[in-house]
Amino acid sequence: MTDPASASQPLPATDEALAAVVFNADGLVPAVVQDNTTGEVLMMAWMNAESLRRTFNEGRTVFWSRSRQELWRKGDTSGEVQWVRSAWFDCDGDTLLFKVDQEGGGACHTGARSCFFRSFEGVVGAGPGGGTASGLTS
């Protein structure tokens, strides 16, 4: 995590783009996080205006924890920092997409590479990226 290539640096965003973001009644917007290299969808979490601003200022994902009701700078306790390589918003402005370089073992608090490690068919441990084993680790 001391790799200079991953040092914290601001991510550019136009005022027009920032103004296009639509927060819900709770002041939140869902943010999908995708691995910048593999395309694997790693997780979905929520941002408020402050966490979005900090994400751009620091170039790493900062969410709003609905369960803890506090800012959640991803990786501060787990080491699973997500360095944002590009940031996108959808046609309605009410969903965000961040393409990231994922530090550590993965994005999921279970130890899985992706939070989406269980399929409805009953497959466990194979990531949705297409067969790479990315299951639970100790």
Place this chain on the structure above:
Amino acid sequence: MTDPASASQPLPATDEALAAVVFNADGLVPAVVQDNTTGEVLMMAWMNAESLRRTFNEGRTVFWSRSRQELWRKGDTSGEVQWVRSAWFDCDGDTLLFKVDQEGGGACHTGARSCFFRSFEGVVGAGPGGGTASGLTS
């Protein structure tokens, strides 16, 4: 759309998996839709229990339109049917991920391949999939 490979057929789901889905206070769960081949994130929409059931029964995405307050079987009016190839749920059970084969020009009502066609940096028309031009079409 008459390709036999894309005919409507049920998608398997275990009772355990279906029971793990957590709907919010409005009875909805966010569903991320990803291109099964390219990995491009196409859109995010919402499902209620009925639309989720129909998605598995028909093997294609069915959402709940919050703006119209009605079931929205993707592609019925646009032709942009999404055939589900695999379905995943996250560690908390409160976000779904569908990997699909996208029919038609794209997933977005604007004509774009992905709803995430605008970056915060001001890039327009390049999909987040990694540089493939997938911008607005007439």
